[in-house]
Amino acid sequence: MLDQFNIAINGAAGRMGQRLIVLSHEDPELNLVAAIDAPGSPSIGKDVGQIAGIGDIGVVVTSALPDRVDVVIDFSTPDGAIAISQVCAERRIPLVEATTGLTESQRESVIATSQETALVIAPSMSLAVNLAMKLVAEAGRALKNLPGGVDVEIIERHHRFKEDAPSGTALKFGEVVAQEMGQTDHVHGREGRSGQRPQSEIGYHALRTGDNVGEHQIVFGMMGETLEVYVRGHTRDSYAYGALTAAKFVCKQPAGLYSMQDVLNL
Numbered sequence: 001m002l003d004q005f006n007i008a009i010n011g012a013a014g015r016m017g018q019r020l021i022v023l024s025h026e027d028p029e030l031n032l033v034a035a036i037d038a039p040g041s042p043s044i045g046k047d048v049g050q051i052a053g054i055g056d057i058g059v060v061v062t063s064a065l066p067d068r069v070d071v072v073i074d075f076s077t078p079d080g081a082i083a084i085s086q087v088c089a090e091r092r093i094p095l096v097e098a099t100t101g102l103t104e105s106q107r108e109s110v111i112a113t114s115q116e117t118a119l120v121i122a123p124s125m126s127l128a129v130n131l132a133m134k135l136v137a138e139a140g141r142a143l144k145n146l147p148g149g150v151d152v153e154i155i156e157r158h159h160r161f162k163e164d165a166p167s168g169t170a171l172k173f174g175e176v177v178a179q180e181m182g183q184t185d186h187v188h189g190r191e192g193r194s195g196q197r198p199q200s201e202i203g204y205h206a207l208r209t210g211d212n213v214g215e216h217q218i219v220f221g222m223m224g225e226t227l228e229v230y231v232r233g234h235t236r237d238s239y240a241y242g243a244l245t246a247a248k249f250v251c252k253q254p255a256g257l258y259s260m261q262d263v264l265n266l
């Protein structure tokens with residue numbers, strides 16, 4: 001007999017939310033009990049299976065978290081993340097937080113949830129992206145004292161509907177590189193007579209085109225050669241499967257802060 005967890009999705013009617021509805025509904029270890037979306041959203045009151053394209057599944061979209069929820073996954077907006085994290089903290093419900101674009105103070109507020117319950121927070125739930133973070137850290141370590149210098153630039157590509165830039169994942173890649181190599185200046189695009197490039201910079205470039213589900217390219221440019229770590233999502237299921245793995249992990253943990261490196265044992 002499998003352990004079954006009662007799962008709730010916040011941001012259920014969104015692009016990610018819909019994939020999570022489909023995949024959690026198919027998963028024998030998960031019992032989808034709640035689909036939450038913004039108060040006033042046109043999806044409220046509709047069966048979430050209809051919204052996700054799989055027909056009625058008997059779970060209606062609401063704006064409040066019901067009782068008997070073991071774990072929540074949030075892919076919504078910064079305001080949605082703050083609201084659901086407060087509910088999870090009050091009710092001590094483990095939370096997987098995937099929303100990006102939070103300000104520093106919003107991020108601190110969400111992280112405070114981990115004092116009351118288990119929290120996984122990550123800008124990307126993808127296995128490939130989280131593995132690429134390890135590779136990038138290793139590259140940074142190996143290249144940091146190169147006599148000719150190394151220029152690190154991060155290029156990310158996403159769909160035209162994305163509201164934050166650069167992506168949370170690109171910022172995290174930059175943080176990982178800076179931890180290893182010590183760059184202090186984070187520069188977003190270049191224009192005009194920007195001058196010669198100092199080694200203290202990491203440059204970020206955000207492309208927004210069509211329906212791209214997410215690509216990240218971390219460029220280590222040296223004198224004579226270039227190393228690139230490139231990770232490309234094909235479908236949103238790469239993030240959705242990671243989030244479901246994180247949900248199964250987090251609901252077995254004591255209160256505290258966990259990363260996808262913990263979830264994936266990387």
Ligand SMILES: NC(=O)C1=CN([C@@H]2O[C@H](COP(=O)(O)OP(=O)(O)OC[C@H]3O[C@@H](n4cnc5c(N)ncnc54)[C@H](O)[C@@H]3O)[C@@H](O)[C@H]2O)C=CC1
Nearest residue numbers: 011013014015016037038076080098099100123124125239
């Ligand atoms: N960590 C990761 O692996 C990934 C993170 N994301 C992030 O997840 C977030 C959502 O992405 P998408 O699904 O593409 O966006 P979306 O715009 O398609 O969906 C967001 C959903 O949240 C709902 N929402 C808005 N305010 C809310 C509130 N206060 N409470 C509950 N629901 C609310 C919206 O009505 C909408 O249905 C973004 O921040 C995105 O960057 C996206 C993909 C992967």
Ligand SMILES: O=C(O)C1=N[C@H](C(=O)O)C[C@H](O)C1
Nearest residue numbers: 100123124162167168169214
């Ligand atoms: O909005 C998206 O789509 C994505 N957002 C995340 C981010 O900002 O890093 C993760 C993924 O790249 C898709």
